[in-house]
Amino acid sequence: MARTDTASRVIAAAPDRVYAALVDPGALTAWLPPDGMTGRFERFDAKPGGSYRLVLTYADASAAPGKTTADSDVVEAHFVDIVPGVRVVQAVTFVSDDPAQAGTMTMTWEVTAVEQGTRVxxxxxxxxxxxxxxxxxxxxxxxxxxxxEHLEKAP
Structure with missing residues (x-):
């Protein structure tokens, strides 16, 4: 059965700044990799129909083996929909020989202005x-x- 995972957070920053961080490769490599990982884009074209290839590398592969290599997850993605200032929708596939990792996730990021800043x-x-x-x-x-942290510390 297909699974859907969700998360949200209010960030003390204006919606335009939060949205910009969702489509800027420099910002994405600063905040997207979870703790214990770093990321780098091999290509990045943020437009509907555009794509990216992201390599996420584990600092300690013994604690969390990678999906693609012993110490990395490689993500192939394309942008399904982009509504400037509102939403980014991506179709994301991990490059892996493991059938349990196979399949394409649809990832949607939405930003909404709230009194305290922006709900992501x-x-x-x-x-x-x-x-x-x-x-x-x-x-x-x-x-x-x-x-x-990336947006709240920046001017």
């Missing part, structure tokens, strides 16, 4: 069975914490 809501639909719900929730929470 994340939804991952059709999450592959090989991605544990507990680990995914921890990773999403970590990324949203990183996003808040």
């Amino acid at each position: 809501e994340f939804r991952a639909e059709d999450v592959p069975a090989g991605i544990s719900a507990e680990d995914h929730a921890a990773g999403l929470t970590s990324s949203l914490t990183n996003l808040a």
Whole structure:
């Protein structure tokens, strides 16, 4: 059965700044990798129909083996929909020989103005069975914490 994972957070930053961090490769590599990982884009084209290839590398592969290599997860994604200032929808596939990691997730990031700043809501639909719900929730929470720290410290 297909699984959907969600997470959200209010960030003390204007919606335009939060949205910009969702489509800027430099900002994404600063906040998207969960704790214990770093990321780099091999390509990035943020437009409907555009795509990216992201390599996430574990600092300690013994604690969390990678999906693609012993110490990395490689993500192939394309942008399904982009509504400037509102929403980014991506179709995301992990490059892996493990059938449990196979499949394409639809990841949706939405930003909404609230009194305290911006609510960021994340939804991952059709999450592959090989991605544990507990680990995914921890990773999403970590990324949203990183996003808040990235934006709340910047001018």
